[in-house]
Amino acid sequence: MEVVCDNCQGKLRIADDKVPAGKTAFVKCPRCQSRVSVSGAVPAPEPEPEEAPASLDDLFDFTEEDGEAYDAAEKPFDFIEEEGKTAMVCEADALIREKLRPTLDLLEYHITEVPNSREALKKMRYHTYDLILLNEYFDTRDPDANAILIYLERQPMETRRNIFVTLLTTRYRTMDHMTAFQKSVNMILNLRNIDDIDKILQRGMADYGLFYKVFKESVEL
Template sequence: MVSEVKCLNCGKRFRLKGESPSSNFFSVPCPECGGTLEPVSRDLREKEDGVEGIEEPTLLIDKSLALVFWDITEEKTQLLKDLTKAGYEVRLLKKPSLLTQWLRFETPSLIVLAAEDKEKIRPYIDILNSLPMPERRQIFVVWITSKARTLDPRLAFLASVEIVVNTSDISRFSDILARGQKIWRDFYYPFKQVEEALAKEI
């Protein structure tokens, strides 16, 4: 299903993959100007379609989505630039409810949770762990904290994330992410093959 939202500030329209928001306002900000998005009613959509001067709506997200929650003192600018350079559409998370809303429309490929304590990231992890397992496996989750040894598999398992990264290694994040994702792909590839084989038999 594809629905639409419109920015109340700049007027740009966007298409969403997923159900139409149930509320009057969509709390994910406009990627063009940061304004408030609201759902476009069917009547308005039919009225505006084909009107000269009104652009066709574009997808709100047309790349792999990366969501970032940042609650540490270290600078995040270079990490965000590196993710964008790697081909991700990067959006910041300021509260767990935003993650819930994004999941209704787009399954993120990557989630970065930067916080010292596990309790800070727990609300996000709880939301992710409530997803169906096939969907959860599509999401690569990274926890950045000074309390972890980078790529410590035991802590990653206990925290329900794919990898952990020490804050001192943020400058090497891209390389660490690539290494972690390769390990992850190699590990889950046999599971994916089995799932696909079973799906064909059903």
């Protein structure tokens, strides 16, 4: 480092390692013999280690108390009726929910409507729904960081293959199979086609049933 004498303006060169970091030492100026203070460089703070990405449980602050509040007699935490089919609707727009409801009733689904992602994830911890209708912007500003989609992507395959996930969107065309594959969902439904939800949903689920028919038959053997 270079130090300037305050008295005669003489310049001194001192090796950085001669003065401890964060400390002050005093030397004599070789020209005027004045006392010159020299401060050691303060080391840059070490970057804090990055925290591991939060799990979905951490993100939504699930606790054991949530589990203790579970009542098996309460629908729709689980639907105990034999052969009962369950559907969860993750859609904030009440008008769209009203258009979905008649079709789900016709297909004899017991319907669960959730207000936010936290409630949806809480319910999915205790029940595997047969059908999930999810708006990609549900409870998020970033459709590519939808917490429910992330949760479903992390499910074991033996669980995930029993859930038919329909992504409600305005960005992609209905029945876009490539996008459905990229989003890890079973079907894409553009909201402009919401009035034809009954035909589209039944067709998609029929194709899904045929796709897994041979697999499920072989598993049952």
